Structure formats: structure tokens, C-alpha cells
Amino acid sequence: MCRLFINADSQLWTYRTKSLRIDGVVTSIRLEEFFWDILEELSFRDQMTVNQMITKLYLESLDADHDISNFTSF
Template identity: 35%
Template sequence: MCHLYASTAPARYENTTRSVRLQGCVTSVRLENEFWEILDALAASQNLSTARFISQLYSEVVEEKGEVSNLASLLRVVCAVHLQQTADLVPDLVAMPRSACL
């Protein structure tokens, strides 16, 4: 196993539950701390609180798709898409030689 991944600090994959108001209703979202950190940064980049960012995202998805069947999964995918877009912008900074995971 690649040491980079195996040595990940447990605090990064521990879960945290936060409350969010979505279209007037309060709900709880449970995500790993790593995802909360990414969402916090995304929200801050748009001058929004994380709760407001999630609320706006939720409303936009409902408007476009009609529903959000799994909010936690949506948020994880949003984080993955964000990381992929970031990696595409700076490929040399995230490139890792295959030998690093042997």
C-alpha cells in the first residue's frame, strides 16, 4: 500500500455532523472532516458560510434536476470535482511518480 495514503491522520477521515437549513428545513449532514475542510474552503472562496454554500448548491440542483436523492454523496462528489478541476489547472504540482506508491 502507498505510504502516502496509509499514513493519513485518522482525524482527516473521522466524521462530523453539521446542521444545514435547506429550503426552510433543518437537516443534518455527516461527512468526513476532509470533505468539510474542502467545503469550507469552497464556501470561503465565494464569500459564503459553508451552510449557505450548501443551501445554494442544494437549491440549484433541485432546480436543475428536480431532487437531491443523497446530499452527503452530492457533497463528496462536489469536492472530488473541485479537486479534479484544481489538479487540471496545476498538473505539475499534483503529479506523483508511480514509483512513489510501490
């Protein structure tokens, strides 16, 4: 299992912070590059922008009464 990380492109594990607007509020989310890549693939598949997908996830989480005090961790 450790080889997965040892042999992986180290660029995938660098952080990137994006500023975005969720439900009218400006915020920022810091994730590893790998996770931004996955979000971009999923949003492209669903014909959305990454910001639209994150907003949708946020609103669905609120509707489901999830504790999202730390949305990045969620």
C-alpha cells in the same frame, strides 16, 4: 495509492455531523472531516458560509433536475 491513506492524518477521515437549515428545513449532513475542510475553503473563497454554499448547491441541483434523494451522497 494506498500510501495516500496510510500516511494521511487519520483525523481527516473521522466523521462530523452538522445540523443546518436548507430552504427552511432543518436537516443534518454527515461527512468526513476532510470534506468539511474543503467546503470551508470553497465557501471562504466565494465569501459565503458553509451553510449558504450547501443551500446554493442544493437549490442549483433542484433547478438542474438532479436526483438528490441522498443529498450527502450527491
